[in-house]
Amino acid sequence: MDTSLLVIQTLNGLQLGLLLFLVASGLTLVFGILDFVNLAHASLYMLGAFICASLTYAVGNFFLAVLIALPVTALLGWGVERFVARPLYARDHLDHVLATFGLILVLDTAAHLIWGPEGIAVPLPEAFRGQIELSETLVIPTYRLVIIAAGLAAAGGLYWMVVHTRLGMLIRAGASNRVMVGALGINIELLFGLVFALGAALAGLAGMLIAPITEASIGMGNQVIITAFVVIIVGGIGSMKGAFIAALLIGLIDTLGRSFLDDIFKLVMSPDAAENSAPAISAMLIYIIMACVLALKPQGLFPPKVR
Amino acid sequence: MSILETKGLMKSFGGIRATDDLTLSVEQGELHAIIGPNGAGKTTLITQLCGTQMPDAGTIHFKGRDITALAPDKRARLGITRSFQITSLIPDMTVLENIALAVQAREGSSYRFIRAAAGIPAIRDRAMALLERVGLAEKAEIETRALSHGEHRHMEIAIALASRAELMLLDEPMAGLGPEESARMVDLLTELKGQHTIVLIEHDMDAVFALADRISVLVYGHIIATGDPASIRANKEVEAAYLGEEA
Amino acid sequence: MSTRTIATLVAMALLAVLPPIFFYTGNAFWLDLATRLTILAIAAVSLNLILGYGGLVSFGHAAYVGLGAYAVGIPAYHWLYGGLESLGLATTSGLVQIPLAMVVCALFALVTGAICLRTKGVYFIMITMAFAQMVYYASVSIEEYGGDDGLVIDTRSELPGLNLDNPIQLFGLAYLSLVVAMLIVRMITRSRFGMVLRGAKGNAERVQMMGLNPYAYRLTAYVISGAMAGYAGALLGNFTTFISPEMMDWTRSGELMFMVILGGASTTGGPVLGAAAFIILEEVLSHFTIYWHLPFGLLLIAVVLFTRGGLMGFFRGRK
Numbered sequence: 001m002d003t004s005l006l007v008i009q010t011l012n013g014l015q016l017g018l019l020l021f022l023v024a025s026g027l028t029l030v031f032g033i034l035d036f037v038n039l040a041h042a043s044l045y046m047l048g049a050f051i052c053a054s055l056t057y058a059v060g061n062f063f064l065a066v067l068i069a070l071p072v073t074a075l076l077g078w079g080v081e082r083f084v085a086r087p088l089y090a091r092d093h094l095d096h097v098l099a100t101f102g103l104i105l106v107l108d109t110a111a112h113l114i115w116g117p118e119g120i121a122v123p124l125p126e127a128f129r130g131q132i133e134l135s136e137t138l139v140i141p142t143y144r145l146v147i148i149a150a151g152l153a154a155a156g157g158l159y160w161m162v163v164h165t166r167l168g169m170l171i172r173a174g175a176s177n178r179v180m181v182g183a184l185g186i187n188i189e190l191l192f193g194l195v196f197a198l199g200a201a202l203a204g205l206a207g208m209l210i211a212p213i214t215e216a217s218i219g220m221g222n223q224v225i226i227t228a229f230v231v232i233i234v235g236g237i238g239s240m241k242g243a244f245i246a247a248l249l250i251g252l253i254d255t256l257g258r259s260f261l262d263d264i265f266k267l268v269m270s271p272d273a274a275e276n277s278a279p280a281i282s283a284m285l286i287y288i289i290m291a292c293v294l295a296l297k298p299q300g301l302f303p304p305k306v307r
Numbered sequence: 308m309s310i311l312e313t314k315g316l317m318k319s320f321g322g323i324r325a326t327d328d329l330t331l332s333v334e335q336g337e338l339h340a341i342i343g344p345n346g347a348g349k350t351t352l353i354t355q356l357c358g359t360q361m362p363d364a365g366t367i368h369f370k371g372r373d374i375t376a377l378a379p380d381k382r383a384r385l386g387i388t389r390s391f392q393i394t395s396l397i398p399d400m401t402v403l404e405n406i407a408l409a410v411q412a413r414e415g416s417s418y419r420f421i422r423a424a425a426g427i428p429a430i431r432d433r434a435m436a437l438l439e440r441v442g443l444a445e446k447a448e449i450e451t452r453a454l455s456h457g458e459h460r461h462m463e464i465a466i467a468l469a470s471r472a473e474l475m476l477l478d479e480p481m482a483g484l485g486p487e488e489s490a491r492m493v494d495l496l497t498e499l500k501g502q503h504t505i506v507l508i509e510h511d512m513d514a515v516f517a518l519a520d521r522i523s524v525l526v527y528g529h530i531i532a533t534g535d536p537a538s539i540r541a542n543k544e545v546e547a548a549y550l551g552e553e554a
Numbered sequence: 555m556s557t558r559t560i561a562t563l564v565a566m567a568l569l570a571v572l573p574p575i576f577f578y579t580g581n582a583f584w585l586d587l588a589t590r591l592t593i594l595a596i597a598a599v600s601l602n603l604i605l606g607y608g609g610l611v612s613f614g615h616a617a618y619v620g621l622g623a624y625a626v627g628i629p630a631y632h633w634l635y636g637g638l639e640s641l642g643l644a645t646t647s648g649l650v651q652i653p654l655a656m657v658v659c660a661l662f663a664l665v666t667g668a669i670c671l672r673t674k675g676v677y678f679i680m681i682t683m684a685f686a687q688m689v690y691y692a693s694v695s696i697e698e699y700g701g702d703d704g705l706v707i708d709t710r711s712e713l714p715g716l717n718l719d720n721p722i723q724l725f726g727l728a729y730l731s732l733v734v735a736m737l738i739v740r741m742i743t744r745s746r747f748g749m750v751l752r753g754a755k756g757n758a759e760r761v762q763m764m765g766l767n768p769y770a771y772r773l774t775a776y777v778i779s780g781a782m783a784g785y786a787g788a789l790l791g792n793f794t795t796f797i798s799p800e801m802m803d804w805t806r807s808g809e810l811m812f813m814v815i816l817g818g819a820s821t822t823g824g825p826v827l828g829a830a831a832f833i834i835l836e837e838v839l840s841h842f843t844i845y846w847h848l849p850f851g852l853l854l855i856a857v858v859l860f861t862r863g864g865l866m867g868f869f870r871g872r873k
Contacts, residue, residue, distance in 0.1 A: 037676050039808075087859055093676050094611045095858050098815055101808045102854030109848040226687060226804060233680045283691035287684045291669055294681050298673040357763065383765030397756035408753045411746050412764040417771070423744040430746075470764060 004137040009259050010252065015144055017251025018151025022206035023224055024231040024243045025158060026077075026199020032238025032304060033171060033195055036085050037096040040103035041203055042221030042228060044080075048073045048204025049216035050111055053120040062125045066208050070201050077200020078193050085196065086189075104222070112218050119217030147209050154205060155244060162240060167194065227254075230290045236300030246301065250286050257282040310335045310504050311356070311474060316365035318351055318528075325351040326362065327528035333474070338496075338505045340515045343525035344548065349508045350392055352525070353478050356506070357389045358382045369474070383412075388472035390463035392479045392508075396451050403447035405462060406434040409469035437465045441495060457488035464495060475505045481514060493517065516540070524548065558869040562823025565830065570729060577722045585721055591833040592728040593789045598813040598825035599735045600782035605811065606819030607743045608775050609755030610671075613679045614686030615810045618659045618780045620802035621689060622787020625655035627707045627797045628699060634708055648711030648718075648788075655788035656781040662689075663780025667773050683804055693799040704798025711792050718792050728789050732826070735782055740822045742778070751775050752820075816857055818866025827865045 027041050051072055055065035084103055088095055128143040162168035170191055206224075207216070214220065231250050235242025261282040265274035281288075293301060311333040318326035325348040333339045341349055354360040356367060358379035367375045374382055397405050407424060410433045411417055424430065438444045441461040446454060451462070460480055467475045480496070481489050493514050499505065500518065509515050515522065516536045523533040526548045532539060539545055573588040597619050604610040629651055632644035642650065666685040673681055699705045710718040718724045742748050753761045754768035761768050791797050800806075809832065817828025835853070839846035861867060 031676065037679070084855060091858075093679060094605075094811070094815070097611070097613065097679060097808070098812055099855050099858040101805075101812065102851040102858070104805075105847040105851030105854065107851075109845050109851065113845055113848070222805070226683065229680050230684060233677060233684075237676060280692050280695040283695050284688045287688040287691070290684050291666075291681065291688075294673055294677065295669045298677060300677075359759065378762075378767070380762045380765050380767045383763055389763055391760075395757060395760050397753050397760060399756050400752060404749065404753075408749050408761070409764050411749060412761075412766050417746045417750045417766055418774075419746040420742050420748075421745060423741075424746045424749045425744065427746075466760075466764070 002137075004135070005259070007134075007138060008140060009255055011140060011144060011148065013252035013255035014248065015147050015151070015251070016255055017248035018148060018155065019206045019210060020224075020228055020231050020251050021155055021244055021247035022151060022202045022209075023228040024235070024247050025155075025240060026202045027228050028232040028235070028238055028240065028243045029171065029195050030085075030199050031232065034085070034089060034192055036089060037093050037100070038080075038085065039097055039100040039225060040080065040084075040107060041100075041199065042225035043104050043107035044073055044077055044200040044221075045203040045207040045224055046111060046216070046218070046221040047076060047107065048207035049122075049211040049220065050115050050120065050207075051204070052208040053122045053211055053216045054115070056122050062122065062212070066205070069208055070205060073204030074197040074201040077204075078197040080200070081193050081196035086192070108218055108222075115216070115218075117218065119215040119220075120211075121215040122211040124212045143212060147213075150205075150209055154202065158202070158240070167191075171195065227286065230286055232300075234290050234293050234300055236302035236304060238304040239300070239302040242300060242302030250289070253289060254282075254286050257285040261285070308335050309333060310370055311506070312368045313356070314366050314368075316352075316355060316367070317363045318348075318355060318360065319363060324528050326355065329365070329525075329528060329530055331523060331530055331533075333504060333506055334521070336501060336504055337520040338500045338507060338518055340507045340509060340519035340522045341525055342509070342512070342515055342522060347525040348528040349525055350478055351528070353389060353476050353506075353508065356476055357387055383470065383472075386471075386473040387476065388467045388470040388474070389476040390467050390478055390480055392482055394456065394459040394463065396459060396462055396466075398450075398452040400451060401448055402438065402443060402451055402454065402462060403431075403434055405451055406437050406465050406469055407431060409466040410434045410437070413470050434469065437468055440468070441465045442491070457484050460484060460488070460492065461495070464492075464499075468499070473504055475499075475503050477505060477507045477509075479508055479510060481509060481511045489514065556869070558821060558823070558866055561866070561869045562821075562826070565823060565827055566733070569732075569826075569830070573725050573729075574722060577725075582721065585725060587833065587837060589721065589725045589728055589793055590790075591830055592725065592732050593786055593793055594810070594813065594833065595826045595829035596728070596732050596735045596786035596789070597783050598810055598817070598829045599732070599739055600779045600786065601810050602814045602819060602821075602825045603739050603742065603782070604772075604775050604779045605814055606821070606824070607739075607748065607755065608751050608772055610772060610776065611679045611682075611811070612670075612776075612779075613683035613804065613807050613811065615779075615783055616802045616804070616806035617686035617689040618663070618783035619787035619790060619806070619810075620693065620797070620799070621659050621662060622655035622784035622789075623791030623794075623797040623801060624693065624699070624705075624787075625658055625784065626651045626711055626788050626791035627705045629654070630707050630709050630711075631699065631705060646709045646712050648713040648716075651711050652785065652788045655784040659784025659787070660777050660781040663777045664773070667776035667780070671769055671772050671776065683807065686802060686804060686807055690799050690802045690804075693802065700798070702799060704796055704800070707791055707795045707797065710795065711788070724789075724793060728793075731785065731789065735785075736822055736826070738782075742775075743820075747771065747774070812854060816864050818864035821866045824864055824866045831865060 023042060023045055027038065030036050030038050048069060052065050052069040055068050056062050059065055084099060088099055124143055128146055130142050131139045132142055133139050162171055231246045232243055235246030262274050262278035265278050309332045313329055313331045316326050316329040329352065343349055355362050358377055366373060369385060369387060407430050410430050411424065414430065435444060435447065438447055441464055443458060443461055464480065481492050484492060489511065496518055519536055521533060521535055522539045523530050524539065524545045531548065532542050532545050569592065573585050576584040597615065601612065601615045604612055629643045629645045632638040633646050638644045670678055670681045694702050716723055716727060743752065750761060750766050750771045754771060758768045813828035813832045814825050816831055817826065818824030839850055
């Protein structure tokens with residue numbers, strides 16, 4: 001195992017973790033405050049990527065595209081709240097799951113209609129195409145560091161907003177006691193819409209950030225949503241702190257597991273057995289961890305306080 | 308002989324002591340009422356007695372056996388049943404099915420997969436008899452959610468009876484009942500008195516003083532007095548606690 | 555007889571009569587559709603036991619179907635290419651494969667159910683899905699059995715007196731299995747065991763106060779349901795003669811859930827009606843446009859928003 005690979009993979013894990021956090025934070029907000037399970041959350045991640053891709057070609061600048069795409073995805077999130085989620089608040093989780101499952105089909109197909117079956121690659125701005133040489137063996141693409149920085153900035157901004165603003169105060173109050181917020185005479189509908197829009201913008205941002213690496217493609221959200229659910233379940237649904245810690249944990253474990261698990265297995269078993277079992281185990285690793293966490297703490301690592 | 312004994316029971320929620328060094332002894336066959344101002348910790352006591360909440364400290368003995376750490380279903384099988392202050396029935400099953408399930412739970416194994424439960428005379432007949440007893444026989448086939456609040460309260464009693472429990476913990480059986488329904492409930496409890504040991508939590512003081520053999524007064528999680536209705540009525544401390552609440 | 559029972563009987567009669575007509579008039583395509591529908595209906599019936607009657611929203615049922623299919627494919631693969639003879643698992647005998655499918659699924663349900671049932675609500679939904687994803691990724695990464703590309707089943711299960719290569723015989727087996735599955739679920743849910751299961755769905759705390767531990771009953775139902783879905787998977791493997799991880803994708807589990815809800819949860823015939831409506835709709839819509847997921851998804855949302863009790867809600871039940 002060499003150190004430079006470890007450093008690179010750790011950065012990759014960090015990057016994945018931060019992107020996961022951007023998706024999971026919206027999911028956990030929506031669930032914590034609205035008690036709503038939104039399977040279609042990652043469709044906004046996909047739409048964010050597509051919208052940003054189109055805009056990048058239209059305006060010729062990736063940053064400008066991101067800046068325009070953010071409010072657009074927020075608006076889409078608001079629309080999802082208004083037309084699909086709102087009529088379902090009083091229903092049980094099963095209905096949420098089914099309706100938003102339908103919404104995934106609708107949004108995926110809509111993307112297919114608009115952008116076609118092929119994915120769209122997003123060109124990186126000139127400034128980020130390079131690599132940064134940390135040592136002779138340690139070369140990191142600049143854009144990876146940009147993603148990490150942007151992810152940290154978004155997480156920091158979110159933290160600041162939740163702790164210091166009035167909206168944040170309402171969100172915190174709502175996550176721990178929904179009834180109380182209603183009793184305060186707050187415009188609940190507006191608050192719910194804002195929470196959805198915020199979540200959508202965060203998920204969209206994750207999609208926009210990843211698009212230059214993977215390209216925007218149909219169904220790109222469908223794997224992310226499951227991992228994001230793993231994150232919020234492990235972290236404890238409704239807990240921002242839990243989502244952040246779990247996202248980094250899952251991101252790191254998944255990335256490092258895939259690259260180093262066979263080496264670790266070779267310490268305790270034959271090289272052949274290690275080569276054979278490591279890929280399967282590393283692919284399942286985050287689910288195994290989730291199962292272990294839930295077996296020990298059925299409400300996740302940071303369970304929300306009294307409901 | 309005492310059937311239920313608690314010693315030094317403690318339970319706190321986030322620094323607030325809901326149960327504070329609570330010692331209580333319930334005699335076999337008596338109707339023991341527990342009264343106290345709102346927030347005195349009456350329901351918290353019931354939940355600890357039936358096992359849905361564990362005390363932080365102290366012990367609970369039932370028929371001489373330490374049941375402090377026993378799960379609710381195990382306590383139920385030993386012979387403790389409770390009714391709920393907020394009606395807790397199975398809304399999407401019929402009235403008869405609710406009672407039949409309680410009968411079945413008491414009368415034998417529920418790991419039976421073949422015969423339809425509704426076709427077993429022993430269960431059905433006893434469930435019907437219980438419904439007869441609480442005056443709900445003609446509503447047997449109706450879905451539970453369709454019944455009135457008062458009827459739900461009577462179903463709670465029927466379920467408690469179905470368990471043939473030696474000890475019945477009744478949490479405000481008269482809550483939310485109109486005068487007529489209350490009177491029927493008092494009649495029913497009078498009938499049950501003597502056949503079962505009953506711990507009754509109730510706000511309706513007329514009913515409590517008419518029914519109880521003994522009364523314990525709970526204030527801030529602690530029992531300040533226990534005695535027959537006359538001695539409780541004459542107790543200065545009790546009066547102060549209640550006057551304190553009203554003031 | 556309630557109109558609901560009549561609706562179920564009519565649907566089952568149509569399903570019994572139409573496929574042979576398709577077969578003898580040379581409409582192989584429609585017979586195929588009916589067979590697939592019937593097999594998925596078995597899976598939906600098994601899911602209904604826990605989801606409908608038990609109130610346990612399992613979001614990982616496709617994993618059992620997939621495991622069941624692999625329990626046919628893997629022995630058949632070893633029979634052809636060698637390996638596993640010592641375990642007796644290099645075989646094309648359905649009398650080994652089908653019990654294997656059910657046992658594997660029952661065990662998987664027992665182990666994962668023991669963990670899942672400690673959780674509640676959305677945690678339960680997500681952990682069942684997570685376990686299904688584990689199976690999915692395991693199958694993706696096992697290269698020997700095709701990994702991502704899937705595994706072709708060269709030989710169908712051999713059963714005494716039956717030839718599953720004959721499409722009408724395969725359909726006949728699936729149909730009979732469906733009837734038996736429906737009767738089993740109906741029997742279980744009306745039994746004393748079923749009363750506890752249904753009672754725990756309505757009010758678990760109350761059931762526990764009666765002296766019954768919901769956990770044990772739920773776990774038992776979970777295992778029965780898993781074994782039944784494994785059986786459906788074994789049939790599905792025989793029908794498609796091809797298995798791939800894609801059969802276990804979480805969207806497949808979502809589809810099974812939708813079949814149950816669309817038809818009407820906690821009714822005997824609901825899952826069958828739901829599976830039929832789902833498969834036929836999918837076929838018809840995809841015939842018209844490659845964008846059929848759009849109207850399909852909208853319909854799904856509309857069903858959840860505007861109907862209660864699914865298709866069975868249109869018919870009056872007893873009471």
